[in-house]
Amino acid sequence: MKIFKHLSWFFKQEKKAYISGIFALFIIAVINLIPPKIMGDMIDEISSKSLTKESLIISIVILLVNAALIFVMRYVWRICIFGAAFRLERILRLRLFEHFTKMSASFFQKYRVGDLMAHATNDLKSIQRVAGAGVLQFADAVMTGCSVLFAMMFGIHFKLTLITLLPMPLMIIGSQLLSKRLHTTFTVAQQAFSSMNNRVHESITGVKVTKTFGQEKEEVEKFHDETMDVYKKNMKVVIYDAGFDPLIEVIVVLCYIFLFVFGAQFIQSGEITVGNLVTLVNYMNMLIWPMLAFGFLYNTIERGNVSYERIQNLLIIKPDIKDKENAIDEVPSGNIEFEVKKFTYDPKLKPVLQDIIFTLPQGETLGVVGKTGAGKTTLIKLLLREYDHYQGTIIFGSHEINDYKLNSYHAAIGYVPQDQFLFSSTIEDNIRFGNTHASHEDVIAAAKMAAVHDDIIGFSEGYDTVIGERGVSLSGGQKQRIAIARALILNPEVLILDDSLSAVDAKTEEMILEALKENRKGKTTIIVAHRFSAIKHSHLILVMDEGKIVERGIHDELITKDGWYGKIYDQQELYEGGEHHE
Amino acid sequence: MNNYDKETFTAKEQLSVLLRLLRYLKPYKGLVFLAFVTVIFATVFSLLGPMVIKDIVDTAFVDDMVKMDIVYQKIALYAGVILAFALFRYLQTYQFNNIGFKVSQNMRVELYKKLQNMGMRYFDQTPAGSIVSRVTNDTEAIQDMLNNVLAVIVSSIILIIGIMIAMLLLDVTMALICFLFLPVAIFVIYLYQKYSTKFYLIARDRLSQLNTRLAESISGMNIIQLFNQQKRISDEFEETNKEYYDASMKNVRLDGILLAPTIQLLTALALAILFSYTGLNSLYGSVSVGVVVAFIEYVYRYFDPMFQIMERLSIYQQAIVSAYRVFKILDHEELTPQQNENASGSIKEAKIEFKNVSFSYDGEKEVLTNISFEVNPGETIALVGHTGSGKSSIINVMMRFYEFYQGEILIDGKSIKDYPIEELRSKMGLVLQDPFMFYGTINDNIRLQNKNISDHDIRKACEFVQADTFINQLSDGYEHRVIERGSSFSTGQKQLLAFARTIVTNPKILILDEATANIDTETEVLIQEGLERIRRGRTSIAIAHRLSTIKDANKILVLDKGKIVEQGTHDELLSQKGTYYMMYQLQKSEENDNL
Numbered sequence A: 001m002k003i004f005k006h007l008s009w010f011f012k013q014e015k016k017a018y019i020s021g022i023f024a025l026f027i028i029a030v031i032n033l034i035p036p037k038i039m040g041d042m043i044d045e046i047s048s049k050s051l052t053k054e055s056l057i058i059s060i061v062i063l064l065v066n067a068a069l070i071f072v073m074r075y076v077w078r079i080c081i082f083g084a085a086f087r088l089e090r091i092l093r094l095r096l097f098e099h100f101t102k103m104s105a106s107f108f109q110k111y112r113v114g115d116l117m118a119h120a121t122n123d124l125k126s127i128q129r130v131a132g133a134g135v136l137q138f139a140d141a142v143m144t145g146c147s148v149l150f151a152m153m154f155g156i157h158f159k160l161t162l163i164t165l166l167p168m169p170l171m172i173i174g175s176q177l178l179s180k181r182l183h184t185t186f187t188v189a190q191q192a193f194s195s196m197n198n199r200v201h202e203s204i205t206g207v208k209v210t211k212t213f214g215q216e217k218e219e220v221e222k223f224h225d226e227t228m229d230v231y232k233k234n235m236k237v238v239i240y241d242a243g244f245d246p247l248i249e250v251i252v253v254l255c256y257i258f259l260f261v262f263g264a265q266f267i268q269s270g271e272i273t274v275g276n277l278v279t280l281v282n283y284m285n286m287l288i289w290p291m292l293a294f295g296f297l298y299n300t301i302e303r304g305n306v307s308y309e310r311i312q313n314l315l316i317i318k319p320d321i322k323d324k325e326n327a328i329d330e331v332p333s334g335n336i337e338f339e340v341k342k343f344t345y346d347p348k349l350k351p352v353l354q355d356i357i358f359t360l361p362q363g364e365t366l367g368v369v370g371k372t373g374a375g376k377t378t379l380i381k382l383l384l385r386e387y388d389h390y391q392g393t394i395i396f397g398s399h400e401i402n403d404y405k406l407n408s409y410h411a412a413i414g415y416v417p418q419d420q421f422l423f424s425s426t427i428e429d430n431i432r433f434g435n436t437h438a439s440h441e442d443v444i445a446a447a448k449m450a451a452v453h454d455d456i457i458g459f460s461e462g463y464d465t466v467i468g469e470r471g472v473s474l475s476g477g478q479k480q481r482i483a484i485a486r487a488l489i490l491n492p493e494v495l496i497l498d499d500s501l502s503a504v505d506a507k508t509e510e511m512i513l514e515a516l517k518e519n520r521k522g523k524t525t526i527i528v529a530h531r532f533s534a535i536k537h538s539h540l541i542l543v544m545d546e547g548k549i550v551e552r553g554i555h556d557e558l559i560t561k562d563g564w565y566g567k568i569y570d571q572q573e574l575y576e577g578g579e580h581h582e
Numbered sequence B: 001m002n003n004y005d006k007e008t009f010t011a012k013e014q015l016s017v018l019l020r021l022l023r024y025l026k027p028y029k030g031l032v033f034l035a036f037v038t039v040i041f042a043t044v045f046s047l048l049g050p051m052v053i054k055d056i057v058d059t060a061f062v063d064d065m066v067k068m069d070i071v072y073q074k075i076a077l078y079a080g081v082i083l084a085f086a087l088f089r090y091l092q093t094y095q096f097n098n099i100g101f102k103v104s105q106n107m108r109v110e111l112y113k114k115l116q117n118m119g120m121r122y123f124d125q126t127p128a129g130s131i132v133s134r135v136t137n138d139t140e141a142i143q144d145m146l147n148n149v150l151a152v153i154v155s156s157i158i159l160i161i162g163i164m165i166a167m168l169l170l171d172v173t174m175a176l177i178c179f180l181f182l183p184v185a186i187f188v189i190y191l192y193q194k195y196s197t198k199f200y201l202i203a204r205d206r207l208s209q210l211n212t213r214l215a216e217s218i219s220g221m222n223i224i225q226l227f228n229q230q231k232r233i234s235d236e237f238e239e240t241n242k243e244y245y246d247a248s249m250k251n252v253r254l255d256g257i258l259l260a261p262t263i264q265l266l267t268a269l270a271l272a273i274l275f276s277y278t279g280l281n282s283l284y285g286s287v288s289v290g291v292v293v294a295f296i297e298y299v300y301r302y303f304d305p306m307f308q309i310m311e312r313l314s315i316y317q318q319a320i321v322s323a324y325r326v327f328k329i330l331d332h333e334e335l336t337p338q339q340n341e342n343a344s345g346s347i348k349e350a351k352i353e354f355k356n357v358s359f360s361y362d363g364e365k366e367v368l369t370n371i372s373f374e375v376n377p378g379e380t381i382a383l384v385g386h387t388g389s390g391k392s393s394i395i396n397v398m399m400r401f402y403e404f405y406q407g408e409i410l411i412d413g414k415s416i417k418d419y420p421i422e423e424l425r426s427k428m429g430l431v432l433q434d435p436f437m438f439y440g441t442i443n444d445n446i447r448l449q450n451k452n453i454s455d456h457d458i459r460k461a462c463e464f465v466q467a468d469t470f471i472n473q474l475s476d477g478y479e480h481r482v483i484e485r486g487s488s489f490s491t492g493q494k495q496l497l498a499f500a501r502t503i504v505t506n507p508k509i510l511i512l513d514e515a516t517a518n519i520d521t522e523t524e525v526l527i528q529e530g531l532e533r534i535r536r537g538r539t540s541i542a543i544a545h546r547l548s549t550i551k552d553a554n555k556i557l558v559l560d561k562g563k564i565v566e567q568g569t570h571d572e573l574l575s576q577k578g579t580y581y582m583m584y585q586l587q588k589s590e591e592n593d594n595l
Helices: A001-008 A007-015 A015-031 A034-046 A053-100 A105-110 A113-157 A158-164 A169-207 A207-213 A216-241 A243-270 A274-314 A376-383 A406-411 A427-431 A440-449 A452-456 A476-488 A506-519 A554-561 A563-577 B011-060 B067-115 B118-123 B130-171 B172-179 B182-219 B222-227 B229-258 B261-284 B289-311 B313-332 B391-398 B422-429 B442-447 B457-464 B466-475 B491-503 B521-535 B570-576 B579-592
Strands: A336-343 A353-360 A365-370 A391-396 A413-415 A494-498 A526-528 A540-544 A548-553 B350-360 B364-374 B382-385 B407-410 B428-431 B509-513 B540-542 B555-560 B562-569
Touching: A001 A007, A001 A113, A001 A274, A001 A413, A007 A015, A007 A053, A015 A053, A015 A113, A034 A053, A034 B261, A034 B289, A034 B382, A053 A274, A053 B182, A053 B222, A053 B261, A053 B350, A105 A169, A105 B172, A105 B222, A113 A158, A113 A274, A113 A506, A113 B182, A158 A243, A158 B067, A169 A207, A169 A216, A169 A243, A169 A274, A169 B067, A169 B130, A207 A216, A207 A506, A207 B067, A207 B118, A216 B067, A243 A274, A243 B011, A243 B067, A274 B011, A274 B289, A336 A376, A353 A376, A353 A540, A353 A548, A353 B540, A365 A376, A365 A563, A376 A494, A376 A526, A406 A413, A406 B222, A413 A476, A413 B222, A427 A440, A427 A476, A440 A452, A440 A476, A440 A506, A476 A494, A476 A506, A540 A554, A548 A563, B011 B067, B011 B130, B011 B313, B067 B130, B067 B313, B130 B172, B130 B289, B130 B313, B172 B261, B182 B222, B182 B229, B182 B261, B182 B289, B182 B313, B182 B407, B222 B229, B229 B261, B261 B289, B289 B313, B350 B391, B350 B540, B364 B382, B364 B391, B364 B407, B364 B521, B364 B540, B364 B562, B391 B509, B391 B540, B422 B428, B428 B491, B442 B491, B457 B466, B457 B491, B491 B521, B509 B521, B521 B555, B555 B570, B555 B579, B562 B570, B562 B579, B570 B579
Parallel strands: A365 A526, A365 A540, A413 A494, A494 A526, B382 B540, B382 B555, B428 B509, B509 B540
Antiparallel strands: A336 A353, A336 A391, A540 A548, B350 B364, B350 B407, B555 B562
């Protein structure tokens, strides 16, 4: 019941819907009692031949009015209660989504996309079920159950009712037992299914390997075993699942037996009539659903509780990075003074950055190189304000970066990520992602600077080409260049290219760098790269290794020194005699 | 509109899909027969119940005298009937589920087999996610229908017919009154199916849009934040969220009117008419109370199956859509290239010849035109050229991923189509640019599914490509589990494992697609060493992205727009001062700028 308390804010908000819905359910529960009684009475009147025309007409009219009223009430409760439940799902989904938009990088590192998706789909569904089906089950179990019992006991015959319902608890116990077994076997079956699912996914994405090694037959055999496993585990579920209906039938029959054997005696002693017996039969049928509803309610609430807790646990997480009080609402501009003594993601591990100190004057270009894992991307992440628990200061313009409002700060930065993430919409929408007011001409200009315009007009739909799963798939190099255009269209104070030229060939790289030089006069640029050609014109090059700056200077200085830069430069020169593959 | 998106069908199309689907029941004739027997028995016994009750009321409770012996007797009979019903009901559910799960299992394997024999083009053109959901989700939807809908439809029809017969036996006029409701109920079902299918599919589509949006936004959250687009993206999300809500509400409203309430209204109407009739009759003559009691029961049961069917219409609709998509794959004709009949023999020397090979992906635009070259046993030939020059296409036809339509590819003087495909696969090793890692251990990833490869072979292969150094540093060595497509390994390490995977099969011919992007220079050195080692003593075709790595190739082919524009050794090509020379100089001059 905890979940109902948790959701009380919502019930309050939807007071009108729930009160009308439950009221409708209450009306149904009560007037539903009328037809069996009337039918029973009519039967008695028929058998005792005391039926009159008037009483017949009245009875029929009552039956019809009753049916019409129930029809209306059913519609009312459905709209009220299920409607509210869907609204709850919608509200919570948006709340979750907006929460996600406020979360920092560490949050998304901790929770994978799949987990978060599960919260936003399955967990929301089970909470929705509490607010919809759960309320219905509760109302049904309590109101219908009680009213029918009341009618049976006080309207017909108290003792016979008790006797008749003696086997009913068995139904609750039996269905609970079955549910438990069902749950465990079902979990196992679900696991088998999801492992099969993973297997198919892996095999489809790795189909080239399978073909290369000629292992199609083995693959099919293995898959056959896997599907057989799914089959067997599902059939275990069926053993219990198939038991539900028969269980109910058997218990109901037990009730019937009690009803008829004892009912016959009561008829004999004149305590009840045959019509009463028929009424009882019909009432008893009406009790089956409330009894089951109790069982369902238990499961609904159980699941709702777990889901609500899970969602709540996400919602209480505070963003790591947020605006300070009195944060400066101004887009930064000026020199960047980077002075980080120490930074570590996890205090237990050794520092990822140590003594990184440099100044980048406004309008200049910084190049950062080093081995994979040297800390280059971490340095960028600090600049992007993805983490702020470093020791030291980073000053941009006249203030420390943490003093700016996050929104204002980000407005100064154009970032091109390593992973070339694009959204599945049109190319045009992707390029103007950060500035939806940009004109088509702006988009083209940015695309030209990023040397991707020619590629785009080569597509049959041009800038309206939809990319992603349902559209055209782009090459790595094309994605990178569109991501560059997306950053360039903002004409940002600082442009950050995080290894964003890796998949473009040397000639294109040269074109892009040239365009940057021309169009970004007076603006700062930071380039992280593996290939030195991308950074050799920089005003300052930092060579990083194990989180430290091991060499610094300009290209010409660095190659003459006997350091890592010089050594790798020689190797690159040796290897990179030619074209770069895209 | 994409064919896979097709979700509405004409009645004729639906029928043909359904019929084809039902053909999958054929192998389980016995099971299906059993299932039908159980459903018939279950239905008959469930019909007998009210009959017995009627009997009790009519025979035991006559004229205020209760004959207890008859009550006991009949009640025992009734209990027996219902127990039999319960038993058959259980068997029925079990059997139908059994059929559903069997059919889906069968269908999955059939699909999977088909996919394994599909040409590479299919995989290049179809997103992996959609293929996966054909194999798993669509087959599940079909299974759902076989499990739940089939039994209900069959039992409903039998039930309705049975009840009609029972009613006729009890009282012809009353029965006929009830029959009048049948066309009305069918019309309601028709209306419901018409709208619910539409609304249901819309709601489902909105939900999938919502989830796609959500997943994408989560993966791209840092971009959204850095570009200050939280507000806009949230608004857009809420828009889709609202669309889903609206679609769901349409369903709720429709259900509110047509689903249970209408059927219940019809039931009430039928009962009212029934009572009017019997009541009037009783005013002028006598009426059997037992018949009335039984009729009440039958009326309830008469309408219930209609509700059951309506409730499951969406499952049926989903299954038809799913089956359509599954059949679409099964009917796909683009199979992997076929070998000639009587293909035999084995590759010994591994001399490769391309003779005027032309090839096109779409049958229109040629991507390879008259490609001819020769590679002698043990030699290395390198392919260079820009993106789209045809390098990868040469690999695609050589590996028989795609069929070439003109010219010949010979190995040891015999057409590549005259070798059994197994022979080609075992003698030709392809190293992919993107080393794909499977779930499993390092051992599994090198052995793949070839049981003839021993642990010792794997160790030797790893030592050979020098992957052993990093493997030995892992606490569990070769039993180390590869997670998330090998994300815990560097690109270089993955590449070395891919080398080991190829070398352990000891191929005669090597086809190498060099990795380029996102590799730091030190890793590159490691890979180059591995490459040199595995090339030794093998005939190799290498796609080279770094010209320096192929300086010592026996021959270099320079490709442009699907044609060989230059060929020769590194030195020869340089002295020709052509395309190769230009390519070589480009980077070189850049590097030398500042020297």
